[in-house]
Amino acid sequence: MAEIIQEIDRQGWEIGLHPSWYSFDDADELKRQKESLEKALGHEVVSVRQHYLHYDIRVTPAVHAAAGFKYDSTLGFNDNVGFRFGTCYPWHLYDLKTEKELPIKEMSLIIQDSAMLSPTKGMRLDENTAFQYIVQITNAVEKVGGILTLLWHPNNIIKPEWWRLYLRTLEYLKKKNALFGSVKEIGQWWKRLIKDE
Numbered sequence: 534m535a536e537i538i539q540e541i542d543r544q545g546w547e548i549g550l551h552p553s554w555y556s557f558d559d560a561d562e563l564k565r566q567k568e569s570l571e572k573a574l575g576h577e578v579v580s581v582r583q584h585y586l587h588y589d590i591r592v593t594p595a596v597h598a599a600a601g602f603k604y605d606s607t608l609g610f611n612d613n614v615g616f617r618f619g620t621c622y623p624w625h626l627y628d629l630k631t632e633k634e635l636p637i638k639e640m641s642l643i644i645q646d647s648a649m650l651s652p653t654k655g656m657r658l659d660e661n662t663a664f665q666y667i668v669q670i671t672n673a674v675e676k677v678g679g680i681l682t683l684l685w686h687p688n689n690i691i692k693p694e695w696w697r698l699y700l701r702t703l704e705y706l707k708k709k710n711a712l713f714g715s716v717k718e719i720g721q722w723w724k725r726l727i728k729d730e
Contacts, residue, residue, distance in 0.1 A: 550581045646689055660694045671706065685699050
């Protein structure tokens with residue numbers, strides 16, 4: 534597995550941590566998983582998205598900050614698409630216990646494949662209806678100069694309808710001259726854009 538991860542990294546793709554279900558409130562466990570991935574990669578891991586979006590806004594941001602992450606992209610829907618926190622702009626997470634801003638930037642998840650296309654849960658859409666949602670959300674993000682985050686699970690590319698929608702989405706975004714990047718790349722770009730410290 535380490536060799537596969539290293540090859541993906543060598544090809545220029547960002548490797549972020551997709552931690553276990555029970556790590557959302559356990560800083561020690563999250564640090565252990567992050568360090569294990571960093572050891573395999575030979576460099577720092579700065580991005581995280583919790584497994585199955587398992588998250589508690591009261592504790593998880595502080596856990597992520599304690600583990601040393603700079604970017605999170607967990608806060609979205611498992612069964613819907615859209616702006617869970619009402620925005621498509623990155624924002625600093627907040628520690629509700631200490632009432633302080635944290636050094637971790639949230640790039641909320643906006644569109645997820647399984648939320649739209651799963652036949653047993655969520656929106657249960659067909660390909661064309663899902664694409665209409667993608668167009669509508671993309672237009673809303675474009676109007677305000679925001680960031681559109683996509684989550685497409687690699688295990689779903691064997692499903693023809695899911696793969697076609699993915700390719701169709703990328704082609705649509707390319708025609709709109711969208712800037713593509715990983716969570717880390719977009720986070721760094723956004724920081725430069727707004728001169729955020």
